[in-house]
Amino acid sequence: MLKTVVSEGIHVRAAAVINRLLGFEGTVVDDVCFTDTAMVVQVRLRSQVLVCPCGRTSRARYDRSRRKWRHVDFGRYRVVIEAEIRRVDCRGCGQVRSEWMPWARPGARHTRDFEDMACWLAKRMSKSAAAALLGTTWQTVDHLVARLVDTHLDSERLDAIYRIGVDEIAYRRGRKFLTVVADHDTGRVVFVGEGRRQDVFGRFLESLGEDGRARIEAVSMDMTAIYRGAATTHVPHAAICLDPFHVIKWAGEALDLAYQTCREQGVKIAVAGLTPAQTWQKARGALRQPAGQHDPTRTAIIEQLRRKHPRIHHAWRLKEDLRRLYQVPTSDAADHLRRWINRAKRSGINAFVTLARRLRRHRTGILNAIHLQLSNSLLESINAGIRLIQRRSHGYADLDNLIEMIHLCHGGITTSLPTETH
Structure with a gap:
């Protein structure tokens, strides 16, 4: 059963303190309620103008409802953010979408701080350990990692690459391999594909398009001929650099x-x-x-x-x-x-x-x-990082989850703690 702070003066001061602790932009705390294990913070936006996630503003509301988001814990209490959220019929994107909220990403059921904390921890420990620390399940952490990789993996990461390296790594017994491609200039993984075959690397090169393949100047690889055929077929002008x-x-x-x-x-x-x-x-x-x-x-x-x-x-x-x-x-x-x-x-x-x-x-x-001055040392260091990811979680039953973690840890996705200041 919810227990609300009784004294009006204390209630106002508590709301002000909670508002400061949350640090949500353009947000006012209306009420703070407690259960035995959770603190429910009811908030509202100061502005009456609706902002679509695409960035277009409007005052025309389509409908409204109340929604809850899980936030980072305060002490021993789970924190739940509750607010009225409106939908807007956006002329910019031509869809009816929920308005943009400063504390959560579009479509999320967790606040930005909770998502950032979960992904920061997932980079450094197993998902089960991160879930135990956050008071949630590993499936939730897995979903948040997949969401972050899907939305924040740089879609333009292939637009400027011109020196790449390719190598394979075994991810499971029985000669199960991944093909890993990295950008020598940024040090980031740009592609991970299942299998150690010429066609896997060939599919990556095809995905670059004609202009992208024309930009490739050099490809580093080891002495095996697995990837050499794909390189000579798709980027015959590129210099092949043997490690x-x-x-x-x-x-x-x-x-x-x-x-x-x-x-x-x-x-x-x-x-x-x-x-x-x-x-x-x-x-x-x-x-x-x-x-x-x-x-x-x-x-x-x-x-x-x-x-x-x-x-x-x-x-x-x-x-x-x-x-x-x-x-x-x-x-x-x-x-x-x-x-x-x-x-x-x-x-x-x-x-x-x-x-x-x-x-x-x-x-x-x-x-x-x-x-x-190219070698495959970058790929070897990335492979060492991939082995660490596998050891930390005692292997991955789902290959897609492993690939998501590789992109999270080595794909240039920045994760920061909510407490970090910039």
Whole structure:
């Protein structure tokens, strides 16, 4: 049963305090009522002019009704905003619509502050935890997130992109993948599609339209050919930039094969303070680590390999020289890569001969990445964020919910707490 503040003087002062706490623009608190668990605040608009959500104003009322909105809690009380809302037959949009309210978005049953709080929390914790903190259900939080993404995801985010990156991420066991496309200049996710297939990326490129595809200057990707076909088909003028990380990864894998061959031949090496077995255990780490990060022990191991197994030392030098491809001046990169390929082909080390052939096939994409200074590191960081989203909520049964959360957290949607001042 509702209990209204009795004393008229106290009632006026309480209404003034509540009005200040709510901070709703152009709004007057008429009454404050309490139940055992909730505080119902009855408000009205100061202006008699009706404002349609499209922005057009009118004084012609179509009809009216009373409506309630859930607000952020005050202490241990749930807060409910109650007001008379009018509908206007708007000539601007040609529809009968509910008037714009300063405390809620059009069509919402929660105030702006409640929605902003829910979405801010959903970015940082599971929806169940956010719901428990707000005193609602996770389904409500899920609905608010979907509503925010639908209305605030920048519809013009595709209008100015010209350098993009594409990568895949597994979201479920059984080889279930998502294709993620990001804008290199804003760092935002611009597309998420189900599947790791050429047609998924192709659909995104088609959605850009002819003018949008013409603006694309560069596409970064890893070494797999999944997305390369779509890029060459839909944006043949764009420079394909192959991720430097994967080039160095290939060199590391080739070095591992050479290392394994060396171990099988039974060559013994040892440095001071380590047995031959311990030396070999550290040798692999010394070979894979950049030379500039070696400590004295690993430097001694490399020297032992140079003296007792020059073949694997040569493989290590090739790996280090390939790493320097991304450190030399851009103007020298093409010559450096050409010389490296020739050296690797003449090395006689099968793994590096094979690697030289692979790099020769991908030479243009590798050099594009160097000249344009593009890599897939942005996509890798986004993928790490997606894994965090999944771990936080212990997975998503509905893929659409996961995609909404990706756009919320990485799509450039700004969420702020009601208490933040600007």
